[in-house]
Amino acid sequence: MPQKVELRDLVKIFPAPGGSEVRAVDGVNLVIEPGEMVTFLGPSGCGKTTTLRMVAGFEMPTSGHIFIGSEDVSTKAPNERDTAMVFQSYALFPHMTVEENVGYGLRFRKVSKQEAKQRVERIMELVGLKGLGKRAPGQLSGGQQQRVALARALVVEPQVLLFDEPLSNLDAKLREYMREEIRRVQQELRITAIYVTHDQSEAMALSDRIVVMNAGRIEQVGSPQEIYLKPATRFVADFIGKVNFLPCKVLGREKGAAVVETFGRRITVHDAPELRGEAVLVVRPEAMSLQRSEGIPVTVVNRVYLGSALEYRVELPNGEQVTVYKSNPNLEEAFAPGEQGFLYLDSHALHVLPE
Numbered sequence: 001m002p003q004k005v006e007l008r009d010l011v012k013i014f015p016a017p018g019g020s021e022v023r024a025v026d027g028v029n030l031v032i033e034p035g036e037m038v039t040f041l042g043p044s045g046c047g048k049t050t051t052l053r054m055v056a057g058f059e060m061p062t063s064g065h066i067f068i069g070s071e072d073v074s075t076k077a078p079n080e081r082d083t084a085m086v087f088q089s090y091a092l093f094p095h096m097t098v099e100e101n102v103g104y105g106l107r108f109r110k111v112s113k114q115e116a117k118q119r120v121e122r123i124m125e126l127v128g129l130k131g132l133g134k135r136a137p138g139q140l141s142g143g144q145q146q147r148v149a150l151a152r153a154l155v156v157e158p159q160v161l162l163f164d165e166p167l168s169n170l171d172a173k174l175r176e177y178m179r180e181e182i183r184r185v186q187q188e189l190r191i192t193a194i195y196v197t198h199d200q201s202e203a204m205a206l207s208d209r210i211v212v213m214n215a216g217r218i219e220q221v222g223s224p225q226e227i228y229l230k231p232a233t234r235f236v237a238d239f240i241g242k243v244n245f246l247p248c249k250v251l252g253r254e255k256g257a258a259v260v261e262t263f264g265r266r267i268t269v270h271d272a273p274e275l276r277g278e279a280v281l282v283v284r285p286e287a288m289s290l291q292r293s294e295g296i297p298v299t300v301v302n303r304v305y306l307g308s309a310l311e312y313r314v315e316l317p318n319g320e321q322v323t324v325y326k327s328n329p330n331l332e333e334a335f336a337p338g339e340q341g342f343l344y345l346d347s348h349a350l351h352v353l354p355e
């Protein structure tokens, strides 16, 4: 049975040079449901690894509690918790075969030789390492080594699986492939998992829910879609993909939607927070289009051809610039730098935030 993980008022303070201190984790509260995969996403130094290490028991909380299931494990040693961690550096034992590496964790558990052998075989097959058991880790590719690290964590059948940027040593293509593999295995085994990354597309692809962290605190928790379309703060909006902020005024509300005005145009924003007066319209580059008529008058400053899309920089009437994508572009019909155009906002993907 997968277990729930609960972080309650979790704080970690490190001493810093000169007698000062770093509040690496600053009051984190979170419930991770059994079998759920949650990703901690945030910029370097925001406390992701420290939080994960506290769940694993490598770091003791300064205050607060960690529950796995109904058990308070806050002060337990790592080997007294049913967790396993996959690291960025695979940390494989070079003098052991792949099989021995995968089975390593079973040596310290009450598992018979025969059962251990079967479990190692089964897990190796699950992660796509069949037939490679007799090799040394040095004879494997980066992606294969990462699979060994994953298999080694899975073989002990932990209640909670922890990942700290496990794919950052792989090239872009392999990273995309491996993240699908990790998601598949996690769902197949229905294991509770916490995944740490600063790569937003990885977080979007892998997670049931994303936890966006900033300076030791949680900024927002939500599904990838909620985080992307309804960011709770400017920090979240900015951190997840490209985004534009347009000045606007909230004129009123109609059935949960806000009627806003930006550059003289009235637009309806669905599921908008309760706001009045001056605000900021949050618009993704793909939620706007550049047209020959009808919309906010703009001047094209620059355009970049990305293959699948054309990325325009356009200047608004107030002199600020925004980014607009045109997918599947036809260069012959595209706007050129210096040309006038009109910006049309697609109402389904808009959001408003306080100024």
Ligand SMILES: Nc1ncnc2c1ncn2[C@@H]1O[C@H](COP(=O)(O)OP(=O)(O)OP(=O)(O)O)[C@@H](O)[C@H]1O
Pocket (backbone or CB within 6 Å): 014, 015, 022, 023, 024, 042, 043, 044, 045, 046, 047, 048, 049, 050, 051, 198
């Ligand atoms: N052992 C330690 N002693 C002192 N300060 C630490 C220690 N470990 C982490 N910190 C500090 O705590 C803060 C959070 O660090 P943490 O490693 O959790 O960040 P992170 O979000 O994982 O960042 P990254 O994306 O760079 O891995 C940072 O300011 C870091 O310098």
Ligand SMILES: [Mg+2]
Pocket (backbone or CB within 6 Å): 048, 049, 050
């Ligand atoms: Mg880290």
